Amino acid sequence: MNRACLIGLVGCRPRPVGPDGELGLLVLTQRDPQGERVDRHRVILGAGQAQDVGDFTPGATVYVEGHLARHGPHARVSVIAERAWAITTAPPPPQETPPRGTHASPREHRREGHARRVAIGTAGERLVWVRPTTVRPGPTPVRTSVPYPALRHGPPSAR
Numbered sequence: 599m600n601r602a603c604l605i606g607l608v609g610c611r612p613r614p615v616g617p618d619g620e621l622g623l624l625v626l627t628q629r630d631p632q633g634e635r636v637d638r639h640r641v642i643l644g645a646g647q648a649q650d651v652g653d654f655t656p657g658a659t660v661y662v663e664g665h666l667a668r669h670g671p672h673a674r675v676s677v678i679a680e681r682a683w684a685i686t687t688a689p690p691p692p693q694e695t696p697p698r699g700t701h702a703s704p705r706e707h708r709r710e711g712h713a714r715r716v717a718i719g720t721a722g723e724r725l726v727w728v729r730p731t732t733v734r735p736g737p738t739p740v741r742t743s744v745p746y747p748a749l750r751h752g753p754p755s756a757r
Contacts, residue, residue: 602677604639604662605685607713610724612643612651615670619645622676623654625662626713626725633711636727640676642669656725657688657715691718706736 609624621643629635641662643651654660664679711730717723 600665600667602662602664602666604641604660604677606639606660606662607725608654608656608658608660608688609638610656611721612654615642621651624725625660625677626727628711633730635729636711636713640669640674641682642676642678643682644679653684653687654682655688656723657713658684659686660684688715691715706732706734709733 604625604627606625606627609626612621612623614620615622623641623643625639625641626636627639629637639662641664660682662677662679662682664677664681666675667678668674669676669678709731712728713725714728715723715725
C-alpha cells in the first residue's frame, strides 16, 4: 500500500510546479531525536487544494496525507497530497531590539538543532535547519588521581 503521512514544518512557500495548476512545497521532518538531521520531502498539492495554501507559510506545522509518485520533468519522487492542512501557523518574526551587553555566552554549552526562517516577508522566504553544536568549547579538564583530597583521610570526626 502506497501511503504517506507527514507532520512537519513548511520549508518554502508553495509555488507552481505543473501546467495543471499544481503547487509544490517542501516539508521538513526531524530524522532523529537529537535533531542532528532533517528529511526534506517534496509535496505536490493539487489544484483543488488552492484555498488552503495561504496557511502554508515557512515555519507553519502541516499535516499531509497522500501517496508517493514520480512528478515533473525530472521524474522525482514526491508526495502527491490528497489532503493537507495547517496544524499551527508560523511563529511571528522576531522583534528588533537594541543590542545589550556582549552577547557572548559565558561558558560551554550545547546548542540544540532548530529550524530558522530566513528572508522573512519576501518571495524567497524559507526554512533552514541549523545543526546542533557545542558553543565555546573549552579545553578538556585534566583529571587528578585523587578527586577529593579532603576526604582522603576519612571524615573529620574520625581524625
